[in-house]
Amino acid sequence: MSTAHHPREALLEVDAIETAYGRSQVLFGLSLRVGAGEVATLLGRNGMGKTTTVRSVLGLTRAQGGAVRFRGERIDQLAPDRIARMGLAVVPEGRQIFPNLSVTENLVAFAARRNAHPEPWTLERVFALFPRLAERQRNMGNQLSGGEQQMLAIGRALMTNPYLLILDEATEGLAPLIREEIWRCLEALRAQGQTILVIDKYVRRLLPLATHHTLIERGRVVWQGDSSALAHDPALWERYIGV
Template sequence: MTALLQVEHIETAYGASQVLFGIEFSIQAGEMATLLGRNGMGKTTTVRSILGLTPIRKGSVRFQDRTIHTWTADRIARLGIAVVPEGRQIFPNLSVQENLVAFASNRSHSSEPWTLERVYALFPRLQERAGNMGNQLSGGEQQMLAIGRALMTNPHLLILDEATEGLAPLIREEIWACLGRLRQLGQTTLVIDKYVQRLVELADQHTIIERGQVVWSGRSEALRQNPEIWQRYVGV
């Protein structure tokens, strides 16, 4: 079966500084996958390479069996790839509802698309704050809004970069619950985060990178049975 996303031996650099050295992994439709590793190891650069924001020098990125790494970022987004970026980057001067409806689209041509009502059902707190400006929200609420905004595009692939970074434990639990619900709904998702213990419960497969190279990849059961792997490459 052809993967929804195939990252094939990509190499990416910023000027003379090479960051990625042959990164490869694939995600099947309906899977939840993770990209793991310590800070500065190339996870965000991998996401930027997939999204067309940082050009790759070698290798290829294929999505829905189309080679996309030479495409512009806006064209890639219209294919149905949505990202919840590190730092959230919501519009501070728009209300919660305006942030959501500004991105409304059905890029996956879903018969049951994400709507304002469905996002509010997933995150009731956003409905309570519907009239609040983006800069009036807590960090956790901003993350919920960023996820809801991405879902409003009805993507084939949802990417979360640092899904729970800087969030209080209770808010993290809400985000994990949200991810669990999305997995049940069959939303293909790529998650970048550091809480491996929770991710092995949620995700299907994992890719660990170190200094811009894949050092381990496999299914959740294999990672669960080998905690020394994540302690070596992800633990602080």
Template sequence: MSALLEIAGLQTAYGPSQVLFGIDLCVQAGEVATLLGRNGMGKTTTVRSLMGLTPPRAGTIRFRGERIDGLAPDRIARLGLALVPEGRHVFPNLSVHENLVAFAANRSGRRDPWTLARVQALFPRLRERASHRGDQLSGGEQQMLAIGRALMTNPHLLVLDEATEGLAPLVREEIWRCLAQLRAEGQAILVIDKYVQRLVGLADRHTIIERGRVVWQGDSATLAADPALWERYIGV
């Protein structure tokens, strides 16, 4: 069976500066996968290439068996890829309610789609803050809103870039709880985050990159058993 997402030989550059040098990465349906590495190693560029925001120069990206490298970002999104971007990027002048309903769709054809009520049940704070503008929310609330907004599209694959970056510990725990619930429901997820201790308990497989190249791939048991690997490629 083909992978839900399959990236092969991905090369991406910004002008004359090449950032990615042949990235390979797979995500299976219903699987949680990670993309790990220190800052500046190419994780966000990989996500930007996946979403059509920075088109790759070489390599292929297949999603549900269809090549998507070279497609426009809006078309990629309509195929059922949803991004929770680094920095959240909620609409500051729209209310929480408006931010959520503006993206309502059922792109994966789920029988039990994510609705406004389901998202508010997942993040009760969004119900409490429904009438507040995006720029009136805390960073943690904005992250909940960004995740809720992505879920409202009912994607085949949810991509989170820096899932818990800059969040208070209690809010971070709420995000981890959310991701665990999504995994239990069979949602495929690709997550970028630095908290390896939490990711080994959440994800099925991991890809570590350094300077735009894949340096390690494996499962959670193997990664958890090798802390030296964390220090070499992920630790600050």
């Protein structure tokens, strides 16, 4: 594939990975690339291998073939905690915040200082991004609404000051207004130069947000390209994403 679409230096390179659970293979030579400072997407119907791709990148389910590089270094044989410490943060599907810790405790539990940003993420900055969390900072995780929990999960990932932020179904099951708030947050992060990989199904909302898109079906890449190409081919969305 030509690099014409990708003038930016690669932060994440997934190169022809093969991943299986036991004897059941899920990913078949899957490749994608996220440039530094870029917002990229991974799109496809449920069960097509999106979360397995994320698990392979994070070292949670090891790829049996191919390679994963992060900031120029092979990471596909590294332990998950080592990968996370390199500056890769995920907002997992289902949020997974600590129910019996307060908002503030959830945020500071993961805080890490990295030189990823000239202006590191702090409690104050997260509260400025999500004023609702500031209002709820003493509330326990289990006292928050779904939308507030999602904001907390994003804030918690940002507190690690990651080079790459991965959002796995970040707006799944949220009310439309809350979903819009999450999109606005991602726009603000993009403006600050944060590199983001988004897995979601709201293509219309992702077109203006992201620069590059990868569509997968049954563990294989079926299409890659930029927003203008995807915008001009709604039949692709219907075929591979079902929207």
